[in-house]
Structures are given as structure tokens and as C-alpha cells.
Amino acid sequence: MENLTFDQLPQAMRLLHDKMDRLELLLTELRAPQETDAVLNVKQAAAFLHLSVSSLYVKVCHREVPFNKRGKRLYFYKTELDEWVRKGRRKTVSELQEEAGQHLLIGKGKA
Template identity: 45%
Template sequence: MKRYRFEDLPDIIGELLLKMNSIEKLLLENKVNNVVADDDLLTISEAAKLLKLSVATIYTKVCRNEIPANKQGKRLYFYRGELLNWIKSGRIKTITEIQLETETKFNSKNIYK
């Protein structure tokens, strides 16, 4: 590791600030790109590829209203963000989470605290 002198500190801090600003700019651009990506409109084949399901399975889930979809004429469209949220909503809780939730509900209803 390079040894720095006290006199070098202003230059080093300036370099660090420039690097932090460029990192912040990249993160903000990435955040904007992710928001746009969530609003991407997908066809049924693209949705099937994203979800790793067959097109027939997607049609079945749409008919049963199990999956968020948009129909325009005879075509089905899907928003990437809605599909990802649909996947997240099916998360199975761990035993620890269920126990903690039960204890919290029990303690909040317990009138003999």
C-alpha cells in the first residue's frame, strides 16, 4: 500500500469525491433503468420465458385468473414488474417467521400484560 503524506490529503480527498460522485451517478442511472424495466410490456412467450413456464401453462393461469395479465383484442400482454411481484407474493414463510408472527399477534391481544 502506498504511503501518503499529510500534504497529499487535499488531492486524495478530491479524487475520492470525484469517484464517489461517479459511483452515485451510476447507481442513480441503474435505479432509473430498473424502474423502466419493471414497466416493460411482455408478450406471452416472453412472459413464459421470464417465469420459466410453458406458454400453455401461462394460458391456463390467465384463464383461472391466477396471474396478472392484460388483454387487448385477442392478445395477452404482461408487465414485467407485475409478474415479478406476483412471484414475490407467493413466498412461503419460514417456521421462525410464522412463530414470530404468532407471538406478536398473541402478545398484542393479551390484555393481562
């Protein structure tokens, strides 16, 4: 630690104050409750999935989409819907060709 002169004290105090503000902000962020998974009702879930409410009901009836039921009400977790959408990803032509090439190599014993 270096020795400060009387003239350097205001600047040193300002720096110390700025560092304390940053530390306080970091501690506040750490103490903040973690964001919980959003629970959506039927209308919100339909809007999130870009579906009509009736189309969403059909998917629920066929158990194609993850849902929760309490009494007569349906609820959806946003993360579960997001994961459901991601699982429906289709491979591109180039991905399919690469996969087919890998299978051919394995079949010939070159992989």
C-alpha cells in the first residue's frame, strides 16, 4: 500500500467509493432470487407457440405438448415448451448427407 498525501485523499476516497458501489451491486445480484420458470396459461402458451388456442387444445388432447393440469385449468412451463420446440428440429440436407457418409464409413470399417 502506498502512502497518500493529503491532496490525494479526495481522489482515493472517490476510487474507494466507486469500488464499494461495484461490490454492493455484485452482492445484490448474488442475493437476488434466481429467475423462476414462467408458468403460462392456455392463451399465453398458444401465443408463445404461435398457435391458436384450439390448436393447442388439440395438441394437449393428443398429449403432443407438455402440460400440467390443476382442476379444470391447464398450465404450461415456458422452458418445457421451449425444449419441446427445440426437439422438433429437423436436420438439414448437408447434416443428413454427412451422417450417411459416416454410416457408410463405419460399415466399411474405416471409421
